[in-house]
Amino acid sequence: MNAQPPAPTCVRHPNRPTGLACTRCGRPACPECLRPAAVGQHCVDCVRQGQREVRPVRTVAGATQTARTPIPYVTYVLIALNTIVFAVTAGQSKSLVENTGHSALYIDWVLYPPAVAHGQYVRLIGSGFLHYGPIHLLLNMFALYVVGRGIEPVLGWGRYLVVYLVSLLGGSAAVMLFARDSLTAGASCAVYGLFGAITVVLIRVRQNPNQMLILIGINVFISFSLPGISLAGHLGGLAAGTLATLGILFLPEWLRAKTQENVRLIGWAAVAAVAVTALAIIVAAAISLR
Structure with a gap:
């Protein structure tokens, strides 16, 4: 009888077996390292990379515009x-x-x-x-x-x-x-x-x-x-x-x-x-x- 292959482990926590994976990069990840996304769930590394790739909203003068009113x-x-x-x-x-x-x-x-x-x-x-x-x-x-x-x-x-x-x-x-x-x-x-x-x-x-x-x-x-x-x-x-x-x-x-x-x-x-x-x-x- 063939032995079943070992369950994949979380890329950030090698001691944690998991059946979950990031829908963006495909790497296995435990529930602690996953975040809900519009489609599926993304690992924390992909979330950080996505935040870096998002261009900040700027005013007509080029100043960064935030969601809250900035303090002058x-x-x-x-x-x-x-x-x-x-x-x-x-x-x-x-x-x-x-x-x-x-x-x-x-x-x-x-x-x-x-x-x-x-x-x-x-x-x-x-x-x-x-x-x-x-x-x-x-x-x-x-x-x-x-x-x-x-x-x-x-x-x-x-x-x-x-x-x-x-x-x-x-x-x-x-x-x-x-x-x-x-x-x-x-x-x-x-x-x-x-x-x-x-x-x-x-x-x-x-x-x-x-x-x-x-x-x-x-x-x-x-x-x-x-x-x-x-x-x-x-x-x-x-x-x-x-x-x-x-x-x-x-x-x-x-x-x-x-x-x-x-x-x-x-x-x-x-x-x-x-x-x-x-x-x-x-x-x-x-x-x-x-």
Whole structure:
């Protein structure tokens, strides 16, 4: 009488005989190593391989899109940094309202074009984290919170941060060129850049941007009408943020029909071009002020 062949054993547990097998790779597996599938059951190795092969869902800007709402960490960090800088200026001035009066940090960071012309370049970015009193801070941080939560998940944290900083740089460049005797501070230049960015995103996903356009128009009118508000900085930030986001979202799509190269690099090149243009304006304005 012929002896029956030994029962196959699980590929992951050789000491466990099993009559089950993975319907994908055909290898024997014990119940612990099998997972239900649409057809049959797959071993854990095939499940992992299938997860690696699935392409992640991405936004129009290339950011990974998850099932749950992502936390806008960069927006929260920027709000925290602005608040910390305000607290430092208030502590140095010993006043919550008149926080710019005797603050060494404010004196060193406020955007004053003649000072930038003599090498104090920290003012170009540092001024974007200063604020005149708590109301100025709260208005800008509220706007940053509302807009940032909407656009950071779409752009991804890296692109979002770059657009924010380029907008801030564009606002500083406009102040250097058109408001040479002013003292400028506040995150509003960068916030205006985010206004432009979210408008471009709405156009890219074919949604109606009229509400954002109306909001931008109202804010520009306020900047033009009220004294003490940097119209040049706001418009410079708006232009820089809009152009940078256009480069990220539209140039790669336009070139994808013409080439199969890594077209997303073109978007980053467009952002770099906006930054370089802003720096060139700053250098030219600084030379003329010396």
